[in-house]
Amino acid sequence: MRVLVTRPPPIDAPVGDPESEGFTPIYFPTIRISPPADPRPLDEALQRLPGCAWAVFTSANAVEAVREGLDRIGRSFPTNVRVAAIGPQTAARLESQGIAVDYLPAEFISDAVVPGLGDLAGMRVFLPLGDLAENTIPDAVAAAGGIPEIVTAYHTLPADPDPDGLAALRAGVDAIAFTSGSTAANFAALVRVAGLDPFRLPGDPLIACIGPKTAAAARSAGFRVDLVAEEHTFAGLVSALKEASVR
Secondary structure, eight states: OEEEESSOOOSSOOTTOTGGGTOEEEEOOOEEEEOOSOOHHHHHHHHHGGGOSEEEEOSHHHHHHHHHHHHHHTOOOOTTSEEEESSHHHHHHHHHTTOOOSBOOSSOSGGGTGGGGOOOTTOEEEEEEETTOOSHHHHHHHHTTOEEEEEEEEEEEEOOOOHHHHHHHHHOOSEEEEOSHHHHHHHHHHHHHTTOOTTSOTTOOEEEESSHHHHHHHHHHTOOOOEEOSSOSHHHHHHHHHHHHTO
16 A cells, blocks of 8 residues: 655654555655744743743654754753643653653543643643644633643744655555645645646545544545544554555
8 A cells, every 4th residue: 555644754663654564655745844933932931931830742843842942042841840742752752852741641632631731720831832733722721720831833834845756646646644734735735736636636545634633624625535543643544544455
C-alpha cells in the first residue's frame, strides 16, 4: 500500500511508522514550521514561566520552540511548573528534553486536556501554540477560572511541492494521510498549482485523517473522507490504514 504522508519524515521513527507496518510511505510535506519573526514575545513569556501552575504542550513543534527559547534566554525549564502533553509523541519529545510529563490525557485531543488539570481558579497556564491553533484550550482554561498565558511559539506555513511526491500522485497512490486541517487545505492548493485535481486523483486514493477535527477540515476543503483514526495519533492513523488494507 503506497501512502502519501502530508507531513515531513519523522526525525526518529515513531511507533506505527508506515514503513515498519509494511506500507510504502511517500512523504509529501504540505506545511513547514517556522519560528516567529520576532522571538521576544516567546522569550518574555518564558521568563514569566516560573509563575505558572501548568504548561500545556499540544505538539512536538511547541516543545522544540520552547527548548530553543529557553536556550536563547539561558534558562532551564522550571521544576515547579507541572506539564501536560497531548499525545505520546509530544510526551516523548518533552521527556527527551528532560522535562517530566505530569498529565497525558487518555484522548489525544485538545478538548480532553483541561478537565485533567484540577482546580485552575486563579492559576496561570502557559500555552505555547502554533499561529493556526484554535482557541479550544485557552477558552477552556478561562472557563475553569484559570488565566491562559498564550504565546505564538511557531508559524505553520505552506511548503513547496515535492517533485517526487507529485510524480507519485500522477502515477497513483493507494491512500493519502492528513495529519492536520492545514495539511488538507495546503495539499489541495499545492496539487492544483501542479495541474492536478485534488479530488480526482489517479487511483482514487483513500483519504485518511488523524482525527475528527482534521476530518472536518478536509471535508470543508472538499475531500471525501474514508477513514478517521480512533486513536488521534500518527500511530493510530497508520493502524486505521492497516485495518483498511486487510478488508
